Amino acid sequence: MLLAIDCGNTNTVFSIWDGSKFVATWRTSTEHQRTADQYYVWLSTLMQHSKVAVDIDAVIISSTVPRVVFNLRVLADRYFNCRPLVVGKPDCALPIAPRVDEGTTVGPDRLVNAAGAYSRHGGNLIVVDFGTATTFDVVAADGAYVGGVIAPGVNLSLEALHRAAAALPHVDISRPTGVIGRNTVACMQSGIFWGYVGLVKEICARIRAEYDAPMRIIGTGGLARLFEQVETLFDHIEDDLTMHGLTVIHQFNKEQE
Numbered sequence: 001m002l003l004a005i006d007c008g009n010t011n012t013v014f015s016i017w018d019g020s021k022f023v024a025t026w027r028t029s030t031e032h033q034r035t036a037d038q039y040y041v042w043l044s045t046l047m048q049h050s051k052v053a054v055d056i057d058a059v060i061i062s063s064t065v066p067r068v069v070f071n072l073r074v075l076a077d078r079y080f081n082c083r084p085l086v087v088g089k090p091d092c093a094l095p096i097a098p099r100v101d102e103g104t105t106v107g108p109d110r111l112v113n114a115a116g117a118y119s120r121h122g123g124n125l126i127v128v129d130f131g132t133a134t135t136f137d138v139v140a141a142d143g144a145y146v147g148g149v150i151a152p153g154v155n156l157s158l159e160a161l162h163r164a165a166a167a168l169p170h171v172d173i174s175r176p177t178g179v180i181g182r183n184t185v186a187c188m189q190s191g192i193f194w195g196y197v198g199l200v201k202e203i204c205a206r207i208r209a210e211y212d213a214p215m216r217i218i219g220t221g222g223l224a225r226l227f228e229q230v231e232t233l234f235d236h237i238e239d240d241l242t243m244h245g246l247t248v249i250h251q252f253n254k255e256q257e
Helices: 036-049 066-080 108-121 154-164 184-211 224-228 241-256
Strands: 002-007 011-017 022-029 058-063 125-130 133-139 145-152 216-220
Touching (some): 002 066, 002 241, 011 241, 022 036, 058 066, 058 108, 058 241, 108 133, 108 216, 108 241, 125 184, 125 224, 125 241, 133 184, 145 154, 145 184, 154 184, 216 224, 216 241
Parallel strands (some): 002 058
Antiparallel strands (some): 002 011, 011 022, 125 133
């Protein structure tokens, strides 16, 4: 079975793929000092608790935090006796190479999202991922990643407000009851919520105009469904898009052997 690992700036997700479905998924905070042994103790404990008896013989990693990759490589080698594929490294081939400016390094998460979205929906897509950053990835008709947009993430914006303005409290993002807030928390929540609705709509509209072709919008990330409650921002929402993309890239590399 395949262990797919998606390491983001805030959280790291571990999913086990049996070839047709994910049999288990777990999430932990991203900490670069965590050792391979600590990862294994945590992971094996959860597998036992969930009564997931699997024989992992392959590992694929996507990481936006380079410092954690070494210990994840050791985890794969020491405990699963395999050499992991690391998205973005020369030995990990992509189904379609990205078409960006020469010398540009594309984030592995964006390459994985492009592969996963193309696998499920074909080409001419905008993938909106609500993570630590809010990213917009443009997927061409043939599945290539061809560029996009990076904006501050929702929670990052809220945290910046709280840190920079002494009088503003820390608040959680939620759907406001109206646009006009009648207290400080409601004002902040309205600004963030409706501000990001406007951000998504405007950036997607401008991408479509510049791309000059019909495009579908795919939402992913934990907050996609929150924003979808009020506005029809997306044609589809994919909760496991990144993990699916990892299985697509792993299968492609397996077929190249």
